[in-house]
Each structure stands twice: as structure tokens, then as C-alpha cells.
Amino acid sequence: MARALNFSAGPAALPLEVLERAQREFSSYKESGMSIMEMSHRGKHYNRVHSEAKNRLKRLLEVPDTHDILFLQGGASLQFSMVPMNFLHEGQTAGYIVTGSWAEKALKEAQKIGRTKVIASSKEKQFRSIPQRTEWTAHEGLAYLHITSNNTIYGTQWHEFPETDARLVADMSSDILSRPLDIGKFGLIYAGAQKNLGPSGVTVVIANKEWLAAGSCPQSKFLDYNTHAEADSLYNTPPTFAIYMLGLVLEWAEKQGGTRGLEKKNREKAAALYDSIERSGGFYIPHAEKGSESQMNVTFTLADKDLETDFLAKAAEQGFIGLNGHRSIGGCRASIYNAVPLEACEKLAGFMNAYRKNHPASTFSFQ
Ligand SMILES: *Cc1c(COP(=O)(O)O)cnc(C)c1O
Secondary structure, eight states: OOOOEEOOSSSOOOOHHHHHHHHHHSSSGGGSSSOGGGSOTTSHHHHHHHHHHHHHHHHHTTOOTTEEEEEESSHHHHHHHHHHHHHOOTTOEEEEEEOSHHHHHHHHHHHHHSEEEEEEEOGGGTTOSOOOGGGOOOOTTOSOEEEESEETTTTEEOSSOOOOSSOEEEEOTTTTTSSOOOGGGEEEEEEETTTTTSSTTOEEEEEEHHHHHHOOOTTOSTTOHHHHHHTTTOSSOOOHHHHHHHHHHHHHHHHTTHHHHHHHHHHHHHHHHHHHHHTTTTSEEESSOTTOBOSSEEEEEESSGGGHHHHHHHHHHTTEESOBOOTTTOSEEEEOOTTSOHHHHHHHHHHHHHHHHTOTTSSOOOO
16 A cells, blocks of 8 residues: 655654554564553563663663653643643743744743743744844743744744753754754753654653752642652553654664754755745745744745645645644645655655646746
């Protein structure tokens, strides 16, 4: 069976070889006569899966010994609450840089817990860019500074992370593992797995150990990071199958040359699409400003708004899946996470060029 040209925003495409491996092992893991799903999370098979996934992630992201890796549940959305519940206490202020809808949601949850301050926002510019450092307001003495490394809905991305005295917290749900990172710079990183790491159901948290230990959540043992750190993410039953799949995706990522290999490929993929937009002479209009474009979510509209439905329908006829923009903003979006092959991006760029050439009545001109 042919594989779909899957540009979905999340849950998103997984590498075919990972799916096939999982299929082979599905009903009898390592000749045990049991699926990994049917085994105790305290048994030898699962324990190995758990620790290998953690070690692989540590190697791939070069996580220093100062930082711990946790496998949690509740998605990135629960992290919007857990971060302030653990680190935003009486008398403190947390800073937020608002670059899109997910950042707004994170801010809203923190506002329920304590005092917050918006350090910068690109909302007035329709979230087309990442605010420059010169646009930030004062940010001394913050409990932490929260950013969203890649704005999945608007298609913008931080290309460099800010130097700051505050503990930097980043929602990396849609670009973790897409490029090398200096993990030591961050107090805490979180990411739902379903975009770049595996299936939904597991949320990865990477955090500075000292800072974790200094935080606490008196209202709930389960929502306290320390509960999970002390139990190596086995305080209660973890999402065992999702973590098994995460492990397979990480093994695949190693074979792609790790974050450096993946970054190189991701750049080529994004360039194919941005080139096609840029060379369209205004037929396609990118949402992101130059310098803030996402390498993971390419967002654009058609100059002739009336053509958009037709464009999306024709694309779907050609087998391109998931190109509709987020329901909140419309337009078009190609999500090109790690597992989306370069060939799929080149095919889409080819389709976009052909579609444009079939509409000579519109505004395009050759450059
Ligand atoms: C998808 C996404 C979320 C929401 O993730 P859930 O795991 O569904 O809670 C949060 N932040 C960003 C940046 C995302 O892309």
C-alpha cells in the first residue's frame, strides 16, 4: 500500500521503518508471546525499553548531567499548568513571551496560579515574527521566562535562544529533536511527543535537577515534578506503548545522523517549500516574516483568497494530506517534522508550482 503524503500538524507522520518494526514486534515482543502493551511496567522487558529511550534521548540531545529527563502524561497542555504550579510561588513573577496561540494558552494557565508579566508579544503583528530583544520590556528577578520555540499554528520559530539571567522554560512540542540544542541554557523544556518524537500519550520534560528540587507543588503529589524525578518516571503506570514507540523513533533518529543530520535534512525540506512560495511572485504569501520562518510548519495563504478552497481540494486529490491551516486561522500549512521525507516536500513544491502556472489570470509574474 502506498504511504500518504502526510503534512499533518500533529499527531503527525512517523517513519515507515518505525511503524513496520512495531508491527513485527506487536503481538510478541522479543519472543515473549506478549505485546509490550501487555507487560508490567516493572518487568525486565519494559524496564529496558524505558531506560533505553531515556538514554537515547540523553545522547541525541546531549543532555548534560545537570539535567534530568522525565516521561509524563497530560500533553504539553498540562505543562502549561505544572510549570507555574511548581515554580511560580507567592511574591514571584513569571515572564512570558507571547508568540502564538500556544504561548497564550500557557500564559493563561500561569495567570490562574500567580503573577505574570508579558515581556514581549508579536500579537499585534498577527504573530508573524519572533520579537527582537530590543522589543522586550524589563525582565529582572523573574521566577522564570517562558517561550515557545516553534509556533506550530503561525509557522514562526526562534532561530537563536535568548541569553537571560532568568530560568528559561521552553515549550518545544513542535521542534524538539529537529536541530542541535544547548540544553544547559534551559531551566526546563517540555514537548508533547506527537509531532517530532512519536505517538501522542507521552510528554517529554528535560529540566535542571537543582531547579526541579527547589520547586514544589504542595497541592498535588502527582503534579510535583519531584515525584516523577525521584521515581524515574515510574511513580505510576507510564504510557508504556508510547514510550516504546518513542524509543524506536529515537533509534531511527540516530540513524539519520542525530540532530545534526536531521537539521540538515529539515533545512532542505523547508527550503524547497519556501523557495516555491518566494518564486511565486506573490501568488503564495508566506505568513512568517523573513528571519522568523519555521523549519517545521510552513504557513502561507493564496493572494486570491477565493482560490484557497480549490487549492486545498486539488492538493487533497493529489494525495497531499493535512494542508489546511489550523482551524483558528485558516490558510494553508505544511507541517514537515523529522519523519516527513524530503521527497514529499519536493513533490508538494512541484504541485504548488504547477498549480500556480495553471492560474495565469491571477497576480503571478515570473521573477
Ligand atoms: C501541539 C502543541 C501543544 C499542545 O500539545 P498537547 O500535547 O496536545 O497538549 C502545545 N504547544 C505547542 C507548541 C504545540 O505545538
